[in-house]
Amino acid sequence: MSDAKPYDAVLLLSFGGPEGPDDVMPFLENVTRGRGIPRERLEDVAEHYLHFGGKSPINDQNKELLAALRGELDARGLADLPLLWGNRNWEPYVTDVLREAHEGGVRRVLTVFTSAYSSYSSCRQYREDLAEALGTLAEEGRGLEVDKIRHYFNHPAFADVNAAAVAEAVAQLPEGARVVFVTHSIPDAMNDVSGPPAAGGGAYVRQHLDVAAEVARRASERVGRELSWDLAYCSRSGPPTQPWLEPDVNDHLRALHADGVPGVVVAPVGFVSDHMEVKFDLDTEAAETAGEIGLPFARAATVGATAQFVAGLVDLVQERAAQARGEDPELPVAGGLGPSHTVCPVDCCRNLRAPRPAATGEDWQAPVPAGS
């Protein structure tokens, strides 16, 4: 299957991040426009970026992932398939990237998000921003069709690479160390409406619990003992009056220490690479918390651009292409939830603030290009 037909390009769609100190505030304004984030929180987060020279790690990590994806596509006979990279919140902006691709003859694009789970922030917001880009391009007379791969939180490659990372971190700690899986906190209300409405909401937490159990099971096999684990959250923002998913990872480390747990592996399964949340909220802040209370601490690696994860992503691209051709490919999964949809049902991960059209959904109507 050395073919990606009917797609004529793959787009890696990511969050984006600042490249230097002058970019930090404009980037944060892009991210938080209309999201009701308090000014103090923005100033705090600006400090996190400035602590690292005003440069987010995310862009270089995406470049590394792109190079690895390119290599894997080439190795599978897909050297002619263009691989694009665009962001929602910073350059290269997805609209500009798709415009240029259209100029080069690209009409049908398969998208891979750098985010593995369902929720407004981790899926629908990407779809809304894609829809906006497609709208802008249609006004310029450019027609493009876009699909996406299924969520990959429960792809075997994602589970396996995370399990290897957890096992490696466990080996650095005393016997009896606990695994604390960490993901980005979101408002409770956002979790409540995450995933397809027919599944009753709560998909964000459900998916993380499923991955955590599966990664812990695979890591336990690797280390030869039963690992106990919890799920905790980082990077809460929003006003204090609004409930967000808890426990916060720092509070949780203190609680585990008080219970006599002899060490913790912090495993950021909610992130595909070492984003600022990982570098600051975990490697800086949570590590400091652990240091203060004298709790041995090891951070498991994120999947990043590991060969096995990259191969899994290309499998997902080929699988989605086969589906688009009307074939019935195998859909490998890990854990207990089964393969997720590729075309989002109506109101999947509903936007609770200001609903906007979202691409790659059942109710998406591609805008008609001007002049056609």
Ligand SMILES: CC1=C(CCC(=O)O)c2cc3nc(cc4[nH]c(cc5[nH]c(cc1n2)c(C)c5CCC(=O)O)c(CCC(=O)O)c4C)C(CCC(=O)O)=C3C
């Ligand atoms: C679930 C989730 C992911 C994972 C899925 C995915 O990967 O997309 C994620 C990723 C990311 N979030 C990032 C950065 C930020 N997120 C913010 C704000 C928020 N994130 C939220 C959720 C998520 N965010 C939410 C509910 C808010 C509150 C505002 C709102 O309701 O929309 C803010 C504003 C300041 C603040 O409030 O903290 C910033 C700067 C970066 C870049 C990091 C880098 O530079 O390495 C990345 C990858």
Ligand SMILES: [Fe+2]
């Ligand atoms: Fe975020």
